[in-house]
Every structure is written in structure tokens, then in C-alpha cells.
Amino acid sequence: MPAVPALETVDLRKTYANGVEALKGVSLRVEPGDFFALLGPNGAGKSTLIGILSSLVNPTSGDARAFGISIHRDRGAVMRQIGLVPQEINFNQFETPFDICVNVAGFYGIPRDVARPRAEKYLNELRIWDKAFQQTRMMSGGMKRRLMIARAMMNEPRLLILDEPTAGVDIEIRRSMWQFITGINRAGTTVILTTHYLEEAEQLCRNIAIIDHGNIVENTAMRTLLAKLDVETFILDVPAGFAGEALPEVPGVKLTRIDAQTLEAEMSKSHDLNSLFAALSGRGITVTSLRNKTNRLEELFVRLVEHGKPDQGRAAA
Amino acid sequence: MNDVRAEAAVDVEAREFSVARANAVALYTITRREVKRMLRIWTQTLIPPAITMTLYFVIFGRLIGSRIGSMHGFSYMQYIVPGLVMMSVITNSYGNITSSFFGSKFGRYVEELLASPMPSWVVLSGYVAGAVLRGLLVGAIVLVIALFFTSLHIAHPLVTISTVLLGSTIFSLAGFINAMFAKKFDDIAIVPTFVLTPLTYLGGVFYSVNALGSPWREVSLGNPILYMVNAFRYGVLGISDVAVWITYAVMLAFAIALAAVALTLLHRGVGLRS
DSSP states (O other), X not given: OOOOXXXXXXXXXXXXXXXXXXXXXXXXXXXXXXXXXXXXXXXXXXXXXXXXXXXSSOOSEEEEEETTEETTTOHHHHHHHEEEEOSSOOSOTTSOHHHHHHHHHHHTTOOHHHXXXXXXXXXXXXXXXGGTTSOGGGSOHHHHHHHHHHHHTTTOOSEEEEESTTTTOOHHHHHHHHHHHHHHHHTTOEEEEEOSOHHHHHHHOSEEEEEETTEEEEEEEHHHHHHHOOEEEEEEEOOTTOTTSOOOOOTTEEEEEEETTEEEEEEETTSOSHHHXXXXXXXXXXXXXXXXXXXXXXXXXXXXXXXXXXXHHHHHO | OHHHHHHHHHHHHHHHHHHHHHHHHHHHHHHHHHHHHHHHTHHHHTHHHHHHHHHHIIIIIIIIHHHHOEETTEEHHHHHHHHHHHHHHHHHHHHHHHHHHHHHHHTSTTHHHXXXXXXXXXXXXXXXXXXXXXXXXXXXHHHHHHHTTOOOOOSOHHHHHHHHHHHHHHHHHHHHHHXXXXXXXXXXXXXXXXXXXXXXXXXXXXXXXXXXXTTHHHHHTTOHHHHHHHHHHHHHHSOOSSOHHHHHHHHHHHHHHHHHHHHHHHHHTTTTOO
């Protein structure tokens, strides 16, 4: 007998008063314990879907069920299962993080004697306990983002929905946030994530749905999706002074100039590099080094802030 | 079979009890948050009505009132005290809920409530309780200030308390509806400025409605604040321009109608959910 899904939407539709059809029959299933990515371009319908799941948007038709409970049948019971980290900051800037967390717990019916230690626990785990009794307007953007995660944990949800939780957050804090989220996912909480940082989704999520123009256009395992990706991009370092040279045309390769010393080559994974090098040599352009296009700066920064020096980071790892 | 049914009934009962308990905690949380907010900004919530009412007592009660003489056997100062207390209660209850609820919409932290399992009636009751408590506190402050200017003997304590509770509840509910529809701060200032203040001044705070000739007396009877002021005046002084049972009937009708409208709007998410 298959497990009851953590989340199931059935033909969910939403048409706004201005006639915009944000969701055109979204059917989705997220298994319990999953770390699920919900991706899509701006305006694709992600936030509308999350709005319906968190009771902030009324669906036009269709149903959403959390752990088998329909949002139409028992909204309260569904909300007790869900924790929401919204995209926009949405807490009272004149209240303290501690009060915000304890009050939100109260809205879920959790008495203050239970809520207080719980607030301390999550504010500590998210490293903002030292700001617990300051007004939130005094906090940095990264702290506010972490507070929203702590707040979402106050009802200890079985399903945590994160809508671009790391937008505008620096890399160190982002990593500590993911450490926390992966920890609670390992402990059994189902996580649904929307993000524009695709490398985040790639690293963290096991399954993925891509939504576009209100429709699910892909819903599969992350591994399966990545296997479909056939394009690779290389960064080529060239000596200064080649700027005047015209770039060669290489069949199957999209070659672009980034700056006076850098080229970018996008090609199929099955395409060989020899023809590219031959074409560049033919124009007198020497390639001094080559690397895959990954965010090396991010890695370097993390090593610097976590371990002091770039070399030590690699050695420690 | 009977055992299974009995077990199911116990489960349902336990769930209902836990939901009832959760709702009680949620109601307490909203009310506590509202009271804390009111006390945090006491210079905006408690001091202004105290200063305004002191000026009313000095100017209308002492300076002008001394030339007016007695009203229904009471000094003019004594006559206007109930109306001024009620005026403070009404305007502060209304102002508290509009600014607080609209503020939560504007700052988007109303989403904390909407995304929680709380039913609509708990949200409404919490905000109304907070506004009523501010109304009561301000009313008490104004009453204490009045005692510096005149002596008062509460004629009917139960009528006094029930009227102030009903009056503040009615205007809290009205304020909540105003805040639900409001899209900008101007929208929560329009009703107090253009509706509430004129109705309060024309509600018999400073005069007996019986002193008005026809048709102004009949027109005044369409003003709900008149009934609250007179019920409260009956509670404090034992005199009223309108039969007390009529004042209660009007207040209860308003309270029930406004509560029904507010709950329906909240349930539908008007101005809150898209």
C-alpha cells in the first residue's frame, strides 16, 4: 500500500480577478520525507501554488491535500501540518524575534510554556539567539530570512515550504541555512523549495517539478532530469592582447568573448574539444587554461570565511 | 461494533477538546499581542485621549458649563461626563483595531494569522478583545480625570459596564470591517474624520436630544451613537433621552449585524486573500 503523500494537488486552478490564469490544472505529488524542488521562471505560478497551499490564495477549482487531508474539508488540520517561509519579509518589524516566534506558536494553539523553549531552540540553531530580544527592524536581511525559518518551525511542521528563502543572502549564511534545512529533512520533515539558485536545487533536492505558464512541464527525479542535460560550458583563459582578433566559427560550439582575457565555449557533451583548440590556434589564440563553468568564487569564498585560507579549506575537507 | 463506535466518539471528543484548547490559546495570544502593542505605544494610545478629554472638561465643563447651569438636575459638567467617556471608548476602540489590523495588512504579517489553523472567529475575537480593552482602559482614564472636576455616583453599575462593553464591541467590529476594505492609510482615516466624529458630536454628548426641535430630533434618532451615549448616561446618572430597552435593542442589533458582516468578510478573505 503506497504511503499517503505529504502533498498532493489535483487539477488545481487559479484565475485571478483580472483574468490572469496563474494555474491551469496543476497535479503534483510529493512523497513524505522528500526534498522537492519547485522551479520555474518569474510569473510561472510558483507563488500562487504556494499561496494556495498556505491558505493565502483561494483556488478557483481543484484540491490540495496535505498528508491526505483536503484543504477544502479541514483547512485548520492542513495548516497544522505546514510551515511556510515566504518570499517576502512578513513579520512585524517592531516586535522581537522571540515574541514573533512565541506568538506564531500561539496562533497554532501551542501554549507559551511550550513555545518559549522551542523559540530559544530554533533561534539558537539558526544563530540569531543573540538578537532574540531586539526589534527585528534592527536586523540584517540574512537574519530576517533565518528568523522566518525559525518562525516556520514553531509548529514543528511535517511539511516545510520554502519560497526562495535564500534570496539576497550571503554565501556563508546561505550554507548555514541549508545545513539546518537538510538536518530537519533528514529528521523526517518533507521540504518543498523554490529557488532561483539552481545549483542549490541541484545539490539539495531529490525530486523536481518545473512549472511554466501555470502548467507542470517536468516532474521527475533530479538525477533523471540532470541526465537529460547535454550541454557543457567551458571558460577559456587567453593571454591579454588578443582582443583585436576575430573569434573563429566552430561548428557545434557557441563561442563568446567575456572580456579581453576570457572566452566562453558552450557545446554538447559529446562534442570534442580538439576542433575548438585547432580553430583557436588557427587564429593565433593560445589557450592558457581551461575550466568548467562552475561558481568557483563561491567555493573560494566559503573556504576563506570558514577556514581562513583557500588551501586550508581543501586540506581540511 | 459498539466498542468501535464508542472509541471513534472518544477520538472525536478528544480532537474537539484539543481544537477548543488550541483556539483558546490562539485567542489569548492575539489579545495579549494587541494589549502589548497598545502599551508599547502608550504615548499614542493612552495619552492623547487623556489630554483631549481634559481640555473638554476644562473648556466645556468648567468655563462654558458654569454659564449653562443644570441639566436634568445635574451640573453641566456631570451631564457631559458620560458622553465624553463613551466618546473616548468608541473612538479608541475603533482607532485601535483599524490601525492594528490595517498595519498587519500593510506589513503583511496578517499572513501569520491567515496561514495558521485559527478559524476566522478566533482572529476576529482576538482583535475585538484588544480594541475593547483599549476602549475600557481609556474610558477608565477619562473617568478618573473627570473625578478631578466633578463628583459622580454610578447609578446603575451593570448598565454602565454592559453599555461600555457593547459600545466598544460595536465600534471595534466596525473598525475591523473598515480595515479589511482599506487599501491605504487614508482609507482608515476617512471614516473617523467624516463619519465617526460628526456622529459622536451629534449623538447627544453635549446636549439632550429632547432639546432639539423637529425634524432634528427625529434625524438624531437615526444616529446609533445617540443610543450608546444615552444608555451610558443612564448607567452613570440614571437619566436618558431614550428608553433603556430601546438602547439595548439597537446596540445588540448593531453588534450582531456587524459581527456577521465581519466574519463573512474574513471567512471569504476580502481584502486579504487573492
